[in-house]
Amino acid sequence: MSDPSRVRLRWHRSSVRALTTMVITATSAILLCAVVYLLSGEVHRVDDALFEATAGLTTTSLGVLNPEELSSWLLIWRATTQWIGGAGTLLFALLVVPTFGGHRRLNQTAKGRGQRAMLFGQQSRMATRVILIYTGFTGAVMMAYGLAGMGITDAVTFGLTTSSTGGFANYQDSFTHFDSATIEWIAASAMCLAGTSLATLMWLIRGQVQILWRSSEIKLYGLLVLVSTMLLTIWTWQDTGGGLQTLRRAFFIATSSLSTTGFRVADWSGWDFAPQVLLLMLIGVGAMAGSAGGGFKVVRVIEILGIVRRELVVQLHPQAVVPVKVSGASVAEDSLTRVQNFQILWVLAAAVGVFGVTAFGEDLLTAVSGALSALATAGPGLGELAGFADATVLAAPARAVLMVLMFLGWLAIYPVVVVLGWGIGELQRLRLR
Template identity: 35%
Template sequence: MVLNLRALAATLGALLGFLAVALLLPAGIALLYEEAAWKPFVLAALLAGVVGGGLWVLGGRRPHEPGIREGFAIVALAWLVLSLFGALPFVLGDVLSYTDAFFETMSGFTTTGATILGGERTPEIEALPRAYLFWRSLAHWLGGMGIIVLTLAILPILGVGGMQLYKAEVPGPTADKLTPRVRETARRLWLIYVGITALEVLLLLPAMDWFDAVNHAFATMATGGFSTKNSSVGQFGSAYVEWVITVFMLLAGANFALHYRLLHGQWRPVWRDTELRVYLSIVAVATVLITLGIWAPLHAEGDYQTYAELADALRHGAFQTVSIITTTGFGTADYEQWSPLAVGVLFLLFFVGGMAGSTGGGIKVVRHVLLFKNSFRELKQLVHPRAIVPVRLNGRMVSDEILRNVLSFFVLYFGLLGMGTLALSAMEVDLLSAFGAVLSCLGNIGPAFGTMGPAENYAHLPALAKWILALLMMIGRLEIFTVLILLTRTFWRR
């Protein structure tokens, strides 16, 4: 066999067992608040546990050492299988159709934050029992941590993903020299992730109850964007809440390997990190431009939403800038009602993404850095064709293999963007809405433009469009290559 099916079955069985345990947590929330919603979660947990146990038995009831092919298959199938089973509570509780439930769950696990709630045939967010609200946020949080471990510890071994740029020069499976073992790397990353999440919960508690604080902290650290409120974070009407979430979104969009270094007092290499500097510079420039675009100190009335006070304009500008670049998708205002300058800046941020090794989605800042460096190298070599001009990142030379990987990523990313837009347009979705929805889902952002803007949802789309967008969420979240390689003939050849 091309694939070691026993290794594949055992790993997916273990993941379903983990999902079964996770499904019991929202069941506990339902019991705490005396909601009947605990039943569908318990039943879904039983189904996941039974199927997972069966796969574990088929796999030989012991872990197997997966090869590179099994690695690709496991990474791609994990998000798909978890979403297929994670959608069951919505269906068993007669809350959503399976298509809508799968879309919402995939949006949760991939930390996209696009929602179908609030449509004509779907309930409002605040109308859902707390168990379902907690499950949406928990799916974010688990998916976000899974992405960190994946991008820092797993994808570099497979030779794909943004974090392969930080691959250690010494033998070993980890990136950025965190630790020599994947298990130890994952453990330390979990501690950092849990610690920052707990800190955000504590800071949010003075302005909201514990349930809202936990849910918004989960969504923030995962850069997911699911809120417990119909109008997202803006419904709290609190400048304090918005600034706290802005800071933690910024932290979540940064490389978690840098958080690890900061905790060990390694300030100098962190500050010298090229990607971090570019990331913070983009945030600063975009915030200033958007603030100027929505600030109207003379109370000028016009066709666009503006703010008379500079502090309000800065708060909303900073929040929306960080929300989009980190692909979180929280909202405090309908940015489509802002000036063309502000909307234009936000539109460009849709193409940026967070840093490699973060919970943020999108193209990633480091790929933009390398694309520009490689482009300038080509310009230099036009003048000096015999010159050897290396591309360097953080003082280290970047191989041509990695540069080809980056260029290929851009080609595939925009190719998928074009094909996805064409597919939705064929379903009579207007061009702006189709392009915005595909761009948002492929980049794991959440809100888009047109009829899927920050004040709307995805409920009105045809069922096929929802399945296509859910698939794009997974492809974008898993760095494209990991999923598309399964569709190539080479992968299935011996």
């Protein structure tokens, strides 16, 4: 019988190796994309190339380049970086997160190479299936845009940045450039689907709609889309002239925010405070787990609400045993602990980001909205980042802070924190020697 302490040590080392590989791969990808920008001859500053590469791979719509001044091939490359970043998000969640999450017990109890090979074989097949669904969804969005009247370059690039929840556009005024109700409906619907999990898309393709009704995550996601669309429609009815256009724009902005895509069709910084706060909340909540979208994630919100409910019940009934459930299944206590830890890290990262942006001369509204949006890998903000603004309105040091937040949001914070903690621990051990 194997020693449990040795099993834990082996698991710890393999986890650190996996997460270190993840962080190094992500960093290398950003550097490589930045080099491509510099070699293109159209981007001349290293910091601009790094920021655009980071925004691209982290699927954040906040860039520094004027897309209307770029060549067609660089626009396609720019959109491709977001598609690659979305694929990376999906694969990291599938192949790396189980190393210290869902498949931990399976890894510990698997005996011999045969069962471990079976485990990784299953992951490999699932990764292939994920990429196929992701690619198919992207192709469908491209075709829809093309049929709605977009040119080939626009259909390809917007298809890539919609399916990946990236949000890069080929025009400074984003989707208002097309002045097409059909294109906006297609984009809003595609963003809504992109913010769901790939499993949801697979169930829809198979016609297994009944499974969706058993998912508490998709119920909350759909409720957020519906309620926020209704509220935005009511709040902006008079300012936008009312009618179907107001409903369409409300649906577009709601799905763009919740899926953390970041496409724009209006400057919502001029609205009342209530819709502004609502949109920032949607950006913070973010998309469903298993999607390319960012944010805190809907499933974590459900678990946090379950923890709060349990604590309230226990305060009233100290002897009560109240499990936290998601989609009817009880969540393990170690998973709940990880969610609470992630919540602390997420809020702490946002707070440090706000401090960093304000420390370099930006106003509080810009800092709060910019830090939240960058950490959620969305893009739109308020203050200096309102409307159709890009990151050039910020000082270079403030942009560097947002780059770090984008990176943390893309990798879901944990891998970076674990690798940094392990590195600091190793340095301390070397000093003691």
